[in-house]
Structures are given as structure tokens and as C-alpha cells.
Amino acid sequence: MAVMTYREALNEALREEMERDPDVFLMGEEVAEYDGAYKVSKGLLDEFGDKRIVDSPISELGFTGLGVGAAMAGLRPVIEFMTFNFAFLAIDQVINHAAKMHYMSEGQFPMPIVFRGPTGAALQLSAQHSQACETYYSHAPGCKVVTPGTPADAKGLLKAAIRDNDPVAFMEGELLYNFKGEVPEDDDFVIPLGVADLKREGGDVSIVTHGKMIHVALQAAGKLEKDGIQADVLDLRTIRPLDMDAILETAKKTNRVVYLEEGWPYAGTGAQIVSMIQEEAFDYLDAPILRVTQADIPMPYAKNLEMMAKPSADHVVEAVNKVLYR
């Protein structure tokens, strides 16, 4: 095991996959000369040259479309969005083209493309740049959605995403790039998409979550432990495809579930998962499933309001107490 940051883990994954397959290339704003806005592509220009590490103009729709075309022509593009908050303009290429191409061409065109970049809020970036964007991409069939929360997951899942023949929205966290963790030293370390990971084993209650919220969940689990409550923390890792077996296993074990996500509640990922749990594990539930989400408002700029609007460990503890009838 090597200890490295989330950023370094992504960098390693990119490097290894580019070495492994000459069809892989990276394109996005500032990815080459500047080493990436968050330094994820550090050193890659020197190593692979400007044909494979490509700086694009500030035109998300344009270079995303270029990537889709390149995938149709047989390459394996990795398109970096400086953040998914900037990529709404490009979502037409993702949803209407990348996600449907294989289907509408009757399988003539595979679409091995990865769209990656940070999603969600950092600190005081205000309403337009503090959004968790997973739901937009997971809503449409045809696009896989991956949300790694640790360096090891970031590396193993990005490698899987690049090797996958379907479009993958690979959603990182701005606040995670400096997060350190152990990563297996194996250049073929690949984590299959669609497999959740039990990040903490408890038994009294299930906190199900994804992406950087796993850290909030683990923090809440620590607080609960002092109160004698042991929580399962299930990290979905992939929102689509979804590891329903793992969700049902923890739900049936603890009989009570809290879903934690960074995004808004309305038609959020949690809404989907709650619906599926109640369909398939109704008789195992001892309490209504609760969700902890961002407040249903555009993110405030003011620091104090932003803290209140974001889901926190205290919010999770409160929800857990409710489903435990405490």
C-alpha cells in the first residue's frame, strides 16, 4: 500500500491507462501546459506529448462534442471538465449523443468516453458553482455515473471507467483532491463499476451514501458510536449501475436506513434509492427511510448560511436518532 492523495491517485490512473492503451487521450481546459486546474494531469504533457494531452479552448460544448466524435472514430477520450458546474452547456453532448449513440446506431458505435471533473460544493463559490450534478447524469439511461470518495476508489474506478465501453460521468470532489489514503501498489488495480463498498460495519442503522459524503457519514458514525450506536456506512461508489444487492443487504440487516447525499432532495439520488428499498425490503423496515441532503435552495454565498445549507454529520446523527426512535 502506498499513501497518496486523491489527486495523485487520479494522476496515476490516467498515466497507467495511457501507457496501457495508445487510444486513450485527455482533453480539457488547462490540462496540458498548466498541468490541470487541480493538477490532476501533472506531468502528463511531458510524458505523452500534445497529441494526447490536449488543451482546449473555453468551450465545453465544443470539446465535449469533439470527444464524442473521437470515441465514435475508435479512440478512448477522457474529457476533463474544470468542474461539472461548468459543464451544463455540454450536457447535450453527454445525454443526447454519448448516452444514446450506441443505442441509436444499433450498436455500430460504442462510446468509450469518460467525462471527469469535480462535482458539488467547495467553499463559498456561491449558487452557480456549488452544485452536486450526479442526478442530471444518472437520470438518463445510457450513461454510467461514478463518484469515488477515497484515493483508492478514485484510482481503481477511473481505470475501470477508461476501460469501459460506455460513457461514464466520473465525478470527483474539489475538497477531496488533497485527501490522503492508502492505494494498492498494483498497476492493474481496477475496481469494477457497480459494486458498493461497506466503508464501516455497524449493525444498528444503515447510512447509505456516495462520493465525498462518505466522510460526513463516517464522522457521524463516530459520533454515534460514543452513544453506543453502531452504524453501517455503505458507499455506493457507482450510482449507475447501482449495487442494489448491497443496499438491500444492509437495509435488511439493520431495518433502518438514512440516505445521505450532497445534492438537493427533490428527485435526487436518494429519492430513487428510497423507492427501490421500500419496494424490495418493505417488510424489513422498522422506520421510514430518511434522507439528509442539501437544503432545497440555491447554495448561499454567506459562509454561515452555506454551512447551514450543506448536509452535516449533525444532520445525519439527528436523522439516525429519528429512525432509531430515540
Place this chain on the structure above:
Amino acid sequence: MITKVHMEALSPTMEEGQLVQWLKSEGDEIANGDVLAEIETDKATMELVARGDGVLRKIFLGEGGTAEVGAVIGVIAGADEDISDVEGTSGGGGGAAAAAEEAPAAAAPKEEQPAAEKPAAAEAAPEPAPAAASGSDDGRVKASPLARRLAEEAGIELSRISGSGPGGRVVKRDVEKAKEEGVATPSRSAPAWTPDEAEYEDVPISQMRKAIAKRLVQSIGPIPTFYLTIDVDMGRAIEARASMNASLKDEGVKISFNDIVLKATAAALRQHPNCNAQWQDDHIRRYNAVHLGVAVAIDDGLITPIVRNAHRKGLVQIGEEVKEMAGRAREKKLKPEEYTGATFSVSNLGMFGIHEFTAIINPPEAGILAVGGIEETPVVVDGEVVVRPRMRITMSCDHRVIDGAQGSRFLQTLKTMLEEPAAILL
């Protein structure tokens, strides 16, 4: 591979079905498509076919038993496959025979039981709080799905457990506490009071009876119905029928008065499409084609086979179709598509000596004719009392679709056609 045998929806309105007869036994080899059983739906007896290959390993639902649509009533699987995980529905007991056996046993201890039970309950454990405490101001016990299941498994009545959750909800810990402290009395205890035998008899209701009740309540409740009655002089129709039947004599075909009414109704509806219509909540659907439902009495109910496109059919064809379908209706062999989708209906009780009556609309149709018998009746014609063969027709109208004047004009047209059958041809 395990293939569960489900109670399938074998009619469009079926919610549960009664197993009439298994045509295969446990252990029989089954091929996909084999007929497994006969099921009585709300309308007819239908065949249930296998959806997979293998051996019929297990039958859950006995003959005579009832199960909801979707319930697992049997299992097809490989001869050695483990099917222990498959749970099924045994329905309402093993049918008539089993019920008969159980009845005396259940009835016998009835007199002694109330007396015997009380002291027993008093001795059993510290008397539980007779927990109407379980947040049930509407008589319903609130419980989490898990608590409900655990209580059922433990044989504890939920209403005897006091709930500690919000609003008195019974939750897991309450059931566990109840189990530990031995609160429960068995959930299958005999009722505290049973009426004398003579007071009434409970007759099991057929699927069809259930459907009729449901449909008719649906009708008189939400459908604002009004009635229009008209008298028709059937003199010319009698003459026309006699001459037609004379000419058809060699073919062995006979046209009935009801056939003439159906033919005239179809023709009149073509002229008044506002009566051949349905209320659709946000719009009215008027049908061009006339699909006439014809009420047919059968042993334990009624059913309305449909003469499709009656406006395009001649009297002979209408007569033959009605006769043929009525025959199969009595044998309960009608297919769902033969009794669903009428645009208007006709019910005729003339053969029972009924002078006049009103019929109940079969939703979503907007109208139905109730046709009485033809009776010799004194009427005034040109200032003189004469005896004429008269027939009374009453139309029930869904006022959301048909207004009084519209219905009346339709009936006028119908009357004209019946009084001058040649007008049907116009």
C-alpha cells in the same frame, strides 16, 4: 430453472381468481404452454398455462381456493431443484370439502369458550394492558412493516401490543418486548360472540357476484343517471318479423324481436352519436362504430356479450351472434374480448313478462336500454280506442354525456324505426 406459477389476470377486471380444477398434478412433467388449471375469473372460467418447462413440483392453492392476481400458486422446476425458498398462497383453505370438515369443529366449542377463556387469560402472565394504546383512533393499528411481520411470525396480535413509536406506532422493540413478556394471546382465537345459526346464512359469493357489486356501486354512485321512457307500437315490426321469418324458414333461421331492437338501436345510434359515447373525465369520447352489449342472464349473474359493429350487420347475423355468444356465456366460455368494450347496451326482460323497468348503466358506457315485453294495450288512435301491441323502452342516460333532449331525440328515432322497420334501411 424455477418458474413460479402465478394467479394471472385472465380478465381485464380480474383481481382474484378461484381455482376450479388443477389439470396437472404434483410430479407431472410440464412443457411451456401446457394448460395447468382452470381458473374462475370474475367473468368466466379460463385456462391457466405454464410459463416454463420442468416438473410441477408444488401446488400451493387447492381446488376451490381463491388467490389474488400475482400470488404464487404453484412451482415448476427441475426434478431435483431446491424450491424450499419459494413461498406460495394456499388461498381460502382447501375448498368446500375442507371448509365443511372444519365447520363443526369450529362451531362446537362456541358455547363453552367465552366462559372457559376468561380465567385462562387471567392466569396467563401479568394481564397485558389491553393495548388499544396502539395509536388507533381510526381503528387501524399503526405498525412498522417490520413490526407487522415480526408480530405475525410470533403469532401476536398487533392490537395487543402498545406502540412506543411516533403516534403510537408499534415498532420492532415493542414486538420483542411483547414476545419476552408473554403478552400475546393467539391471534386465531375464536370470536367472542357468534350469532344463532338461524339468524342468517353466509353464502360464499362468486367472483362474478363480486364484480357485479363493484361495478354497480361504481355506477349508481359516480354516474348521475336519469331515465327516459317511450312507448313503441310494434304492429309493423310484428308483421315484418313474420314475413322475414317466413322467407327464412327454409334456412332454419328465426329472427327475434330482440334482434330487431338491436338492429334498430344500432341504426339509431349512428344517427345520434352523442348517445354512443363515454365520459372520459376531461373529454367525451363519441364512438362511430356501434358495439352493442347484450345483457344475458346466466346461472349466478349476468354478462353482456358484445355484437361488434352492430350497425354494419344484418338481422340474421346479429341474431346468430347473440344466440351463439349467449350459449357460451351460460357455459362461462366467453373470452374477455367478447364481453369488454361495448359502446352501448341493451337489456331485454320482455320474455319474463316485464312491462317496464330501468337498467343500470355499465360504465364507461353512457346509456343502456331497458326493453319490456310486447303487450296488447288499449290506446287512442285518431280519437278511437284501439288495441295495439305496445312495447315500452326505458333508457338510462349518463347525464354527464347525454342531455334529456338528446336522449329523447335518439328514442324518437328508435321509435320511428321500430314502428316503420323499413326506416332502418334509410
